[in-house]
Amino acid sequence: MLRLSILGGTGPEGRGIAMRLAMAGHAVCIGSRDEAKALDIAIDLSNSIGVHIIGLDNANAAKEGEVIFVTVPYDAQCAVLQSVEEDLAGKIIVNVVAPMKFTKEVGAAAIDVEIGSAAQESQSLCSDSYVVSALQNVSAENLEDPDKILDEDVIVCSDHKDSKEIVMDLIRNIDTLRPIDGGALSNSKYVEQLTPLLVNINRIYKMHSGIKITGIEN
Numbered sequence: 474m475l476r477l478s479i480l481g482g483t484g485p486e487g488r489g490i491a492m493r494l495a496m497a498g499h500a501v502c503i504g505s506r507d508e509a510k511a512l513d514i515a516i517d518l519s520n521s522i523g524v525h526i527i528g529l530d531n532a533n534a535a536k537e538g539e540v541i542f543v544t545v546p547y548d549a550q551c552a553v554l555q556s557v558e559e560d561l562a563g564k565i566i567v568n569v570v571a572p573m574k575f576t577k578e579v580g581a582a583a584i585d586v587e588i589g590s591a592a593q594e595s596q597s598l599c600s601d602s603y604v605v606s607a608l609q610n611v612s613a614e615n616l617e618d619p620d621k622i623l624d625e626d627v628i629v630c631s632d633h634k635d636s637k638e639i640v641m642d643l644i645r646n647i648d649t650l651r652p653i654d655g656g657a658l659s660n661s662k663y664v665e666q667l668t669p670l671l672v673n674i675n676r677i678y679k680m681h682s683g684i685k686i687t688g689i690e691n
Contacts, residue, residue, distance in 0.1 A: 474498055474499055474500060475499050475500070475539050475540055475643070476499075476500045476502070476537060476538050476539045476540075477494050477499050477500065477501050477502070477538055477539070477540050477541075477542065477643075478501075478502040478503075478504055478534040478535060478537050478538025478540075478541050478542065479491050479501065479502070479503050479504060479534070479541075479542045479544055480504045480531050480534060480535065480541060480542065480543050480544065480545060480553055480557070481504070481505070481531075481543065481544040481545030481546070481549070481553065482502075482503030482504050482505060482511065482514070482528075482534070482542075482544060483503060483505045483507075483510050483511055483514045484544055484545075484546075484613075485613035485614070485616075485617060486544045486569060486608075486613040486616065487503065487542070487544035488503075488514060488518060488613075488616075488617055489611075489613050489614075489615070489616025489617040490542055490544065490569070490608065490616060491503050491515075491518060491526055492518055492521075492522055492526075492616065492617060492619060493616055493619075493623075493647045493648065494643065494646065494647065495518070495519075495522065495524040495525075495526050496522055496524060496619065497643075497646035497647060498646070499643075499646070501526045501527075502515075502526070502527045502528070502529055502534045502537045502538060503515045503518075503526060503527070503528045503529070503534070504528075504529055504530065504531040504533070504534025504535065505528070505530065505531060505534075506530065506531060507530070508528065508529055508530040508533075510528075511528030511529055511530065511534075512527075512528035512529075513528070514528060515527055515528030516528070521619070522619055531553060531556065531557055532556065532557055532560070535557035535560040535561055536560045538564070539564060539565075540564065540565045540566075540567060540639070540640070540643070541561055541564055541565070541566050541567065541602075542566075542567045542569055542608075543566060543567065543568050543569060543570060543595060544569045544570070545570065546570075547570050547571070547572035547573070547584060547586075547591055550570055550591060550594065550595060551594070551598065554595055554598045554599055555598060558598065558599055561599050561601075561602045562599075562601040562602060563601060563602070564602055564603070565602070565603045565604075565605060565633075565636045565639060565640065566595060566596075566599060566602045566603065566604045566605070567605050567606075567607055567608070567640055567643075568591055568592040568595045568604055568605070568606050568607075568661070569607065569608045569609055570591035570592070570595070570609070570665070571591065571609040571610075571665045571666075571668035571669070572584035572585075572586055572590075572591050572665060573668060573669040573672070579673070580669075580672065580673045580676060581668075581669035581670075581672035581673050581676075582669055583665070583666040583668075583669050586662070589659055589661075589662050590606070590658075590659070590661040590662040590665050591606075591661070591665055592604055592605075592606035592630065592658055592661035592665070593658055593659065593661065593662075596632075596658060603631070603633040603635075603636035604631065604632075604633075604636075604658060605629060605630070605631040605633070605636050605637055605640040605658075606628075606629065606630040606631065606655075606658060606660075606661035606664060606665070607627055607628070607629045607630075607640055607644065607652070608627055608644070609664055609665050609667070609668050610625075610627070610628070610664065610667050610668055610671055610683055610684050611623065611625065611627060611650070611683055612671075612675070612681035612682070612683060614681045615681050615683070621648075622648060622649060623647065623648040623649055623650050623683070624649050624685075625650065625651070625683030625684060625685055626650070626651045626652075626653050626683070626684055626685050626686045627644050627650050627651065627652050627653065628653050628655035628660075628664045628684075628686075629641050629644065629652050629653065629654060629655055630655040630656060630657060630658050630659075630660045630661040630664060631657075631658050632657055632658045637654065640652075641654070651691065653686050653689065667684065671683070671684070
């Protein structure tokens, strides 16, 4: 069992990841700028799944966790990580951020990140941490439904082999999700940019679809 913290854990993606990992037997902490909000959400989630989840502010959540999931909006990523950088040193950061915007013309669209990707940006901000990119393409709505079977793949990218393996094992703990080794952290750019495409596809078909990589045996 690992101690896992979710920065930005009161949003849909953070709540879903917190629920699924707590159901898998890990000690989970939800972090937020507003500790009272984090506590309220943690109580609600704990009651809904019958597993204890705690709520703290982001600073204390960063101290508490051994592995830190970042699920904040992209425009908040820099400020949040800079505020807790010292507490993240030596830890694994799982970056779940997918930079995107919404327009009337096309719906969801990717935001260009100067350094390449949100995951690479987080590694540059937290140089003493081990950043792994994962879970951007999994629907928050599906994660938040404890009865939903998650029969899809999760592409995992990192420049740190051991940290990548730990995160892939965590993903295997979540229902029937299958981790796929996506290579270097620089490949996270392409994974992140799949998310707005999926959002648009899901809007057309009124579904919460994910991705599946064919031809790879379990």
